[in-house]
Amino acid sequence: MKKQVLPALIGIVVALLAGLLILWAQGYPPLESYAALFSYSLFSKFAFFSTLDKATPLILTGLSAAVGFGSNCVNLGQPGQFLIGAMAVTAFGIAVDLPAGLMIPLSILVALVAGACWSGIAAGLRRRFKMDEFITTLMLNFIADYFTLYLISGPMLDKRMYSPLTPMTNPGAWLPIWNGFGSAFLVAVAAFAVVSVLWNRSKIGYEWRAMGQNPIFSRTGGCRNDAAYVWAMLLSGALAGLAGGLMIMGGMQHRFVKGIGANYAWDGVMIAIVANNNMIATGLYALFFSVIQTGSMGMELETSVPSEFSLVLQAIVVLFVVASRESTRVLINNITAELRMRRARGRDKGMGDGRHASNG
Amino acid sequence: MQDQFIKMDSITKIYPPDTLALDKVDLEIQEGEIHSIIGENGAGKSTLMKVFYGMAPPSGGEIHFRGRKAKFATPREAVASGIGMVHQEFMLIPSYTVYENVILGAEPAGRFGTLRHADTKPKVEELVDTYGLNIDINSRIGDISVGAQQKVEILKLLYRDVDVLIMDEPTAALTPQEAGELFARLRGLNKVGKTIIFISHKLDEVLELSDRITVMRKGRRVVTVDNRGLDKAELARAMVGRDVVFSIEKAPASLGEIVFEARGLRYVDENGVIRLEGVSFDVRRGEIVGIAGVEGNGQYELVQLVTGLLSAQSGRVFIGGHDVTGEDVMARRKLMCYVPQDRKVSGSAQNMSLVDNAIMTHHRLNPEIEDRCEALLSSGRCRAFTSRLVEDFGVLVPELDAPISSLSGGNQQKVVVGREFMLDTDFILLDQPTRGLDVGSIEYVQEEVVRRRDAGAGCLLISADLDELFSLSDRILVMSRGRVVAELRPEATTREEIGEYMLGAKDAQEDWRAREEVGK
Numbered sequence: 022m023k024k025q026v027l028p029a030l031i032g033i034v035v036a037l038l039a040g041l042l043i044l045w046a047q048g049y050p051p052l053e054s055y056a057a058l059f060s061y062s063l064f065s066k067f068a069f070f071s072t073l074d075k076a077t078p079l080i081l082t083g084l085s086a087a088v089g090f091g092s093n094c095v096n097l098g099q100p101g102q103f104l105i106g107a108m109a110v111t112a113f114g115i116a117v118d119l120p121a122g123l124m125i126p127l128s129i130l131v132a133l134v135a136g137a138c139w140s141g142i143a144a145g146l147r148r149r150f151k152m153d154e155f156i157t158t159l160m161l162n163f164i165a166d167y168f169t170l171y172l173i174s175g176p177m178l179d180k181r182m183y184s185p186l187t188p189m190t191n192p193g194a195w196l197p198i199w200n201g202f203g204s205a206f207l208v209a210v211a212a213f214a215v216v217s218v219l220w221n222r223s224k225i226g227y228e229w230r231a232m233g234q235n236p237i238f239s240r241t242g243g244c245r246n247d248a249a250y251v252w253a254m255l256l257s258g259a260l261a262g263l264a265g266g267l268m269i270m271g272g273m274q275h276r277f278v279k280g281i282g283a284n285y286a287w288d289g290v291m292i293a294i295v296a297n298n299n300m301i302a303t304g305l306y307a308l309f310f311s312v313i314q315t316g317s318m319g320m321e322l323e324t325s326v327p328s329e330f331s332l333v334l335q336a337i338v339v340l341f342v343v344a345s346r347e348s349t350r351v352l353i354n355n356i357t358a359e360l361r362m363r364r365a366r367g368r369d370k371g372m373g374d375g376r377h378a379s380n381g
Numbered sequence: 382m383q384d385q386f387i388k389m390d391s392i393t394k395i396y397p398p399d400t401l402a403l404d405k406v407d408l409e410i411q412e413g414e415i416h417s418i419i420g421e422n423g424a425g426k427s428t429l430m431k432v433f434y435g436m437a438p439p440s441g442g443e444i445h446f447r448g449r450k451a452k453f454a455t456p457r458e459a460v461a462s463g464i465g466m467v468h469q470e471f472m473l474i475p476s477y478t479v480y481e482n483v484i485l486g487a488e489p490a491g492r493f494g495t496l497r498h499a500d501t502k503p504k505v506e507e508l509v510d511t512y513g514l515n516i517d518i519n520s521r522i523g524d525i526s527v528g529a530q531q532k533v534e535i536l537k538l539l540y541r542d543v544d545v546l547i548m549d550e551p552t553a554a555l556t557p558q559e560a561g562e563l564f565a566r567l568r569g570l571n572k573v574g575k576t577i578i579f580i581s582h583k584l585d586e587v588l589e590l591s592d593r594i595t596v597m598r599k600g601r602r603v604v605t606v607d608n609r610g611l612d613k614a615e616l617a618r619a620m621v622g623r624d625v626v627f628s629i630e631k632a633p634a635s636l637g638e639i640v641f642e643a644r645g646l647r648y649v650d651e652n653g654v655i656r657l658e659g660v661s662f663d664v665r666r667g668e669i670v671g672i673a674g675v676e677g678n679g680q681y682e683l684v685q686l687v688t689g690l691l692s693a694q695s696g697r698v699f700i701g702g703h704d705v706t707g708e709d710v711m712a713r714r715k716l717m718c719y720v721p722q723d724r725k726v727s728g729s730a731q732n733m734s735l736v737d738n739a740i741m742t743h744h745r746l747n748p749e750i751e752d753r754c755e756a757l758l759s760s761g762r763c764r765a766f767t768s769r770l771v772e773d774f775g776v777l778v779p780e781l782d783a784p785i786s787s788l789s790g791g792n793q794q795k796v797v798v799g800r801e802f803m804l805d806t807d808f809i810l811l812d813q814p815t816r817g818l819d820v821g822s823i824e825y826v827q828e829e830v831v832r833r834r835d836a837g838a839g840c841l842l843i844s845a846d847l848d849e850l851f852s853l854s855d856r857i858l859v860m861s862r863g864r865v866v867a868e869l870r871p872e873a874t875t876r877e878e879i880g881e882y883m884l885g886a887k888d889a890q891e892d893w894r895a896r897e898e899v900g901k
Contacts (some may be wrong), residue, residue, distance in 0.1 A: 031611055222757045227744050231737070232728035241727040242689065242741035243711035243720070363394055 032342035033309065036140065044326065055323045058372060061319020062312045068319070071203045075311035077209045078103075078116065080291020084216050084302040089257035091298035092222070092229035093236055094250060097260040099286035099313035101165030102136040106262025108169045109135030110269045111277040112177070114190025124193035128270055129208065129263065136262015144254035149249065154254065162328070186278040196270045205271030214261060216256070217300040225324050227269030229253050233298070261286060275333055291335070296341050310335060310343040385445060386412040386576065387545070392442035394428055394600075402428040403599040405442070410578065415571050415708045417579045417608075419586040420597035424819075426580045427469075429597070430547050434466045435459045452661055457486075465538030466547035471530050473525035480505055482522055483537050494700055507715030508539050512569065527675075528559035535566070546570065547578045556675055557847065557880040564590050582612050582820075584620075596620055606754075622821065631831045635856040637666025639702075640808045640839035641687075641717075646696035648682050648863075656682040660696070664839040666807060669830065671854030671871075672843045675883050677861035679898060680843050684722075684812050687841070689713045700808050714742050718801035722789075722812035722843075728797040731786040735778055736760075738785045739767040739800050746804065774799035775825070798826055802833060809833055809840045827853055847876050861885055 028055045037055070044051040044307035062072045065135035082099050117124070143157040174185040196204045205331060222225040228249045231239035240246050268281055317331035387410040391709040394403040403425045418426045433444060435453030439592045444451045446462065453459040456466070472537055473482050483505050491497040509538065514532045522530060531551060538546060566609040567590065571577055581587050587594055588611060595605040596619040603619050609884040632659070641664040648657040657679045666672045674680055685691035685696060689710040697706045700716040729738045740750055740763050750766050752759040765783050776795045778788060782838055785793055797813065831852060834840055844850050850897040851871045859867040859882040867882040 180549055193690065199839070218757070222752070222760065224744050224756055224758060227737070227758060231733065231741065234733050235726075237727045238730045238741070240710070241721055243709075243714045243745065244741075245709065285689070362393070 032345055035341050036337035038333055039329070039337050043333060044173075044292045044330075049326050050324055052166055054320050056314035056319040057323035058313070060316075062210065062316030067201055067314065070203065070347035072308075072311050072315045073206045074203045074272065075315050076308050077203070077205045078264040078269055078285040079288055079292060079307040079311055080209045080213055080304055081260050082269070082286050083292035083307045084213060084289075084300070085257045085260035085264070086290045086293030087296060087298040087300060087303045088216065088229070088253055088260065090233070090293055092146075092233040092249065092253040094253050094257065095141070095153075095155040096140055096254060096257045097155060097290065098140055098159050098258065100282055101158070101162035102139045102258045102261035103265035103268075104169045104284050106132040106136040106265030106267075107137040107269050107277055107281055108172060109262070110266035111187050111190055112193070114179075114269065114275070115188060116146060118166065118191040119193050121193045121195070121197075122363050124191070125196065125270070126302075128194045130264060132263045132266025133259040134262070134269075136265065137259040139262065140254045140258025144251045148251065159331065169277065175277060177277070179276070184279065187276045188277045190269060192275075194270055195275055196267070196297050197269075198273075203271045205267040208263070208267055211259065213300070213304055215259065219256075219275050220300050225252060259288070264289070265324070288335075291339060296337050309338075325341055385409050386447065387723070388445040389547045390443045391878045392427075392429065392432055392433055392444070392635065393440050394437065395440045401821060402414075402536055403439075405430065406600070406602045408595060408602060410576065411593075413571070413574055414592040415567065415577045415579060415590055416593045417581060418597060419581055419584070419587050419594060419616070423618075424597040425511055426559060426582075426598040427549055428600075429579065430466060430580060431558055433459075433465060434547060442715050443826065460538070460541050460543060461545040463542065464547070465541060465543035465545065465880070467531065467534040467538065467551060469550045471534055473530055475523045475529070476493045476521065478521050479516060479525070479536070480518040480534050482796070483518070483540050494859060499550075502575060505536070505540060505579055505770070512536075512539060512566070514566070517872065524560075526896075527734060528555055528562065531555070531563065531828055532566075534729050540564075543732075544574070545576045545578065547580070550582070551579070552581070552583065556883055557876055560586070582620075584616055588613065588616070604671060606758050612838075613863065617820070618717065621792075631853075632835065634668040636668055636838060637839075638698070639663045640666050642699040643683075643687070644697070644699070646693045648679075648686060648693050650682075655863055657686070660860075660863070660865055662858055662865060662868075664808065665836060666837050666839045668855040669840040669842055669853050671843065671850040673847065673850050673855045673879050673883060674858055674859055674860035675845075680812075680860055682863075683701070683811065683860070684843060685809055687717075688719050707898055711742075711745055714804065714807055717810055718804040718806045718813060719810045720798055720801050720814045722799050724793050729785050729793060729885035732784055734782050735771075735785050735788070735796065736763050736767045739770050739796060742804065743800070770796065770799040770803060773803075782881050789817050794826065796821060798829060802829065807838050809838050809841060811842045812846075813844055813846075814842070815844075815846065823849075846859040847879065850879075851876070 041051045041055070044054050061068050063069055066153065082103065085099050085102070086096070095235060109134045110128050113128055114124075114330040118125075119127070138157065139161060143154045143161060144155050146152040147154050170185065173187050177187045179186055179188040196208070198204065228239055228246075230245040231242070231244060232246055232249055232253075236246055239249075264285060269275060289307075290305055292306045292310060296306050296310070313331045313334050317326075320326045320330065321328040388702070389406060392406045392408075393401075395832065396402055406425070406429055409428070415428060416857075418429070432439045433453075435455050435458055438454075442628050446464070451462065453462070459465075462868065474485070477485070480502060484501055489497045489501045502518075507516060508514075510518060514536060516525070516529050516532050516536075522533065525533075526571055535546070546567075551563060564586075567577055567579070579587070579590060582868075588608065591608045593605060594608050594611070594616070598617065598620060623744040630686040631750050643663070643689060644658040644661050646657050647655070649655050650681055658678070660683060663669070667689050672683070674679060682691065689712075690709060693706070697704055698714060703716065704717065705713050714829070725731060740758070743750060743766065744758055747766075750762045752762075763779055770776070771781070774795045776788070776792050776799065777794065785796065794814070801809070809830070814830070815826050818826065827849065830840055830842070842850070842853060854871050856871045857871055857874070857879065858865050859869065859879055867879075869879065
């Protein structure tokens with residue numbers, strides 16, 4: 022664990038330092054900008070809660086990608102699963118009106134199932150026709166994108182509005198906001214806990230991990246890889262679907278608006294890659310990225326650094342962490358080797374056995 | 382004293398982080414000798430040659446070749462200086478002809494970069510004749526036998542006009558007959574003045590072939606001796622640093638009921654090639670049945686059919702009296718354990734921890750490592766289970782959470798064997814269980830197998846190592862071209878007889894040839 026945390030921390034620190042240089046070179050006040058970045062994301066109640074809001078979908082899409090990649094399923098369909106999850110919850114919330122106590126768990130279930138169905142299509146195509154999920158999930162993203170666009174600009178359009186969006190869901194499906202704290206975050210935390218236990222402790226989780234590391238090993242050992250594959254795809258899709266569903270249930274809008282998916286899904290993929298499919302690291306990076314994304318708005322406000330600067334910081338973190346993961350290990354190994362060589366030479370001289378030492 | 386031909390001086394090689402592969406090795410090789418380097422796996426034989434051949438830079442030390450300091454940065458430079466190496470894995474392009482493979486990398490380019498075969502083809506043919514290699518240089522590599530492919534590797538080096546031939550475990554993939562031929566060829570090359578460095582861990586070969594023998598152990602040169610009246614046991618002791626029991630002590634088999642039965646197995650692969658045909662045999666409790674055969678004669682498919690990774694077109698498989706023909710791998714694992722042939726590919730996940738590697742299969746079958754909740758594994762119990770495995774099977778480990786790749790090959794194999802034996806089943810399938818292991822680990826694994834047999838388990842052992850088959854098996858089945866062609870008793874047969882069956886006993890071979898002709 023420590024070995025994983027250290028490069029991650031170094032990566033973050035180096036990225037922040039590099040960002041400092043870039044800001045300075047561009048003529049912005051670097052320190053004030055960073056002060057704004059963190060005060061608008063962490064150092065006030067409102068700022069902190071908006072960071073958690075932002076982190077909610079990132080945690081879930083990150084988990085979705087980590088479960089997929091970690092078990093050797095290249096699910097790149099998070100954007101589609103996200104949209105389908107959001108759309109299913111919207112439709113359910115409009116059509117059904119029940120008290121919140123029933124409506125909220127049912128909506129969560131709907132989001133999970135909808136996302137799982139969407140990734141399930143890709144899993145089915147793979148099982149039945151040996152189609153690579155890498156392609157099918159990407160293609161299904163387009164279908165989901167245009168399908169939801171069609172729904173919100175036609176059958177489900179709120180006629181009173183002038184842009185493509187649906188009516189609001191019934192209030193029973195709204196997740197409460199306590200004093201500015203959106204409870205959707207709690208759902209994400211619960212999902213994180215469940216998935217972590219499943220991934221690290223359960224039998225199927227063990228099979229997923231083994232399959233992710235060496236599918237021949239797991240198959241030889243008797244794991245039912247075909248079944249494990251389908252379950253991993255379904256879980257991955259369900260998590261992305263839940264991320265979409267929570268966008269409708271949480272926050273203030275409670276309706277499906279065009280562009281609701283933003284970049285959450287791809288950020289999730291990036292987070293999983295940076296975290297090397299480790300669940301705890303996925304959660305931490307999701308939080309870190311949402312800090313940067315939330316704070317960059319404030320930074321733009323205070324020091325007029327464009328909020329796109331958050332992308333620069335994210336990119337540097339990704340490059341440093343992913344690149345250093347391997348190279349740090351190699352570097353440490355080489356240093357150890359060098360030290361050992363020196364010690365061996367020292368031993369020679371110490372023993373007075375200088376036969377060959379002079380050659381070295 | 383003549384000028385040293387090859388002189389290695391205090392060669393040290395450290396693989397990062399701190400694997401000391403070579404520890405100040407001094408070695409002298411004289412011109413025109415056959416010099417064998419022998420040692421257990423991991424003794425540093427191959428590494429030493431790689432350093433010499435320019436494949437791996439030394440961390441320290443010097444090499445002199447023909448009185449001059451030599452430091453080859455690449456194998457190409459070594460070849461240019463007259464040193465060539467035949468690797469354990471051949472480096473040939475299967476779809477090219479023998480001739481094309483030979484000239485590859487040293488093509489006779491004319492103007493405009495076109496190939497000029499007019500000069501070189503006769504030259505290659507002449508080499509084949511001169512050295513009596515007896516191969517058709519126009520046949521494709523994919524169509525010729527392993528033994529012939531090895532000749533091509535040698536031919537490649539002769540074409541490049543090398544004076545020193547390094548052979549890295551050349552007999553590993555050969556039948557006894559082919560190995561005999563190889564030795565004759567090497568002696569012939571030696572007679573015309575080529576220096577041969579022969580790397581092996583098989584004592585008999587080394588004693589048969591060499592002028593001088595260097596024994597290596599744990600990255601050091603132990604001793605270099607003239608091959609005159611050497612005692613095999615003495616050499617082995619130098620190799621492993623202690624006495625090695627050569628034939629495993631075992632009591633006569635006390636047979637019990639049938640624990641495994643294959644009945645009429647037939648398997649045709651995707652390309653329509655018949656891989657197994659009418660394979661029927663049984664294994665009883667308390668015996669070890671060995672399967673001999675040149676690789677690629679159906680052993681692989683047989684193993685896959687027994688474990689359930691493939692299903693046969695016809696025939697049935699019974700384990701412990703149950704018909705498991707339609708059952709999947711995990712269902713069969715309740716009745717059998719399986720040591721796969723390649724621990725890195727199918728026996729482990731190299732990046733996973735020791736614990737994660739140790740609990741494979743147990744995670745579904747062994748309630749001992751379950752949590753109170755049945756779907757979960759208890760990490761504490763998994764660790765306890767792994768500690769027990771480590772202790773019972775004498776695995777040397779830094780820590781349980783370390784990736785299995787940090788263990789040596791022998792220790793990794795102990796983990797795999799231990800994991801499987803701890804399933805405690807009556808039928809044991811072993812596919813090359815000692816391949817690539819050092820003598821100490823081989824002995825350990827073999828003793829463990831015999832112990833299981835004496836405890837009443839039935840073992841099916843597939844091995845390419847005839848010594849192993851002879852010392853372990855109570856019966857030996859020989860497979861050739863997808864059939865069981867002979868059933869022999871180790872005490873009543875010789876390795877030559879088995880070798881003949883492996884290559885296809887005369888009549889059987891004719892039979893096959895005839896059929897192939899019809900097929901065409």
